[in-house]
Amino acid sequence: MSTVEDAVRALRTGGLVILPTETVYGLAADAADPDAIARVYEAKGRPRFNPLIAHVSDLAMADRIGVLDARAHRLAEAFWPGPLTLVVPIRDPRAVCDLARAGLETVAIRAPAHPLAQAVIAGFGGPVCAPSANRSGRPSPTTLADAMEETGAAATAALDGGPCAIGVESTVVGLIDGDARLLRPGGLERAAIKAVIGPLSAGTADAHRSPGRLALHYAPNAPVRLNAEAPMAGEAYLAFGPTPDAPAVFDLSPTGDLREAAANLFAMLRAADRLNPSAIAVARIPDHGLGEAINDRLRRAAGWVG
Numbered sequence: 001m002s003t004v005e006d007a008v009r010a011l012r013t014g015g016l017v018i019l020p021t022e023t024v025y026g027l028a029a030d031a032a033d034p035d036a037i038a039r040v041y042e043a044k045g046r047p048r049f050n051p052l053i054a055h056v057s058d059l060a061m062a063d064r065i066g067v068l069d070a071r072a073h074r075l076a077e078a079f080w081p082g083p084l085t086l087v088v089p090i091r092d093p094r095a096v097c098d099l100a101r102a103g104l105e106t107v108a109i110r111a112p113a114h115p116l117a118q119a120v121i122a123g124f125g126g127p128v129c130a131p132s133a134n135r136s137g138r139p140s141p142t143t144l145a146d147a148m149e150e151t152g153a154a155a156t157a158a159l160d161g162g163p164c165a166i167g168v169e170s171t172v173v174g175l176i177d178g179d180a181r182l183l184r185p186g187g188l189e190r191a192a193i194k195a196v197i198g199p200l201s202a203g204t205a206d207a208h209r210s211p212g213r214l215a216l217h218y219a220p221n222a223p224v225r226l227n228a229e230a231p232m233a234g235e236a237y238l239a240f241g242p243t244p245d246a247p248a249v250f251d252l253s254p255t256g257d258l259r260e261a262a263a264n265l266f267a268m269l270r271a272a273d274r275l276n277p278s279a280i281a282v283a284r285i286p287d288h289g290l291g292e293a294i295n296d297r298l299r300r301a302a303g304w305v306g
């Protein structure tokens with residue numbers, strides 16, 4: 001098991017670190033080091049057109065690397081540290097290297113809340129890029145064991161922060177040219193953002209393209225069947241709400257709580273997949289609150305979204 005000091009040393013010497021955050025586990029590297037960032041893309045099998053999130057300790061570090069407008073500041077003050085990523089124009093293109101930004105003139109920034117992530121970034125003293133620690137296209141890891149299984153072989157240090165409290169990735173909001181837009185629903189609900197800066201623009205404008213939103217993503221090996229009232233023979237089942245115990249049935253939340261369902265989502269998708277079912281059937285999940293992020297991940301796991 002590695003310590004925070006091991007992790008900081010690994011980052012300083014160009015190594016990769018399995019890093020717990022409150023959303024999902026990340027595979028971290030020095031944002032300014034193109035060689036280390038290249039190894040992150042390689043370890044994930046990630047296409048190089050898909051940029052990474054720079055993780056910072058606080059708003060002051062964010063202001064050094066990006067140009068945050070008034071609304072970006074309000075959001076950061078309200079929700080950092082926490083599950084919110086802001087995409088803004090780049091200020092210091094060396095602090096977050098070209099490869100980490102996939103050559104874009106913008107940069108995605110977030111301050112994670114997990115104490116281990118905070119300790120590592122503070123100890124390192126600069127931004128750390130950390131995509132989710134899964135191989136590209138697979139479900140994100142929410143435990144150290146799942147992260148190690150995905151990309152552990154490429155890491156020189158790995159920190160155990162326990163199971164991730166939120167369980168889905170951060171909400172990504174673009175704040176460019178005076179426009180505020182939801183690029184990825186996630187661990188911070190849309191309504192919370194609206195309460196601070198008003199409604200977000202709908203759809204994806206060109207300047208805000210989130211290049212990582214590929215059709216088949218977060219996918220287990222088994223096919224995924226959505227809005228299923230019950231499993232068919234040979235299927236595993238992800239239930240939501242009170243459900244009788246049965247083999248191959250995993251209840252995302254027996255009480256119908258969307259936060260609990262988000263926290264269980266990826267771990268249960270993986271557990272269901274390990275049974276080698278003919279498919280993973282998933283109950284209908286309400287679309288409000290964290291349900292927006294859960295349904296986004298499920299549609300992508302099923303290969304529905306372009």
Ligand code: TXA
Pocket residue numbers: 021023024025026027050051052053085087101104106107108112130131132133168169170171172183184208209210211212213
């Ligand atoms: O919760 C999270 O955000 C986790 C933890 C580890 O912090 N990280 C994460 O990173 O989910 P990743 O790389 O799996 O997802 C980053 C998303 C991708 O959809 C990517 O396309 C988008 O952020 N993104 C990054 N930079 C961008 C930019 N400049 N413009 C638009 N989208 C960007």
Ligand code: MG
Pocket residue numbers: 131132140
């Ligand atoms: Mg990811």
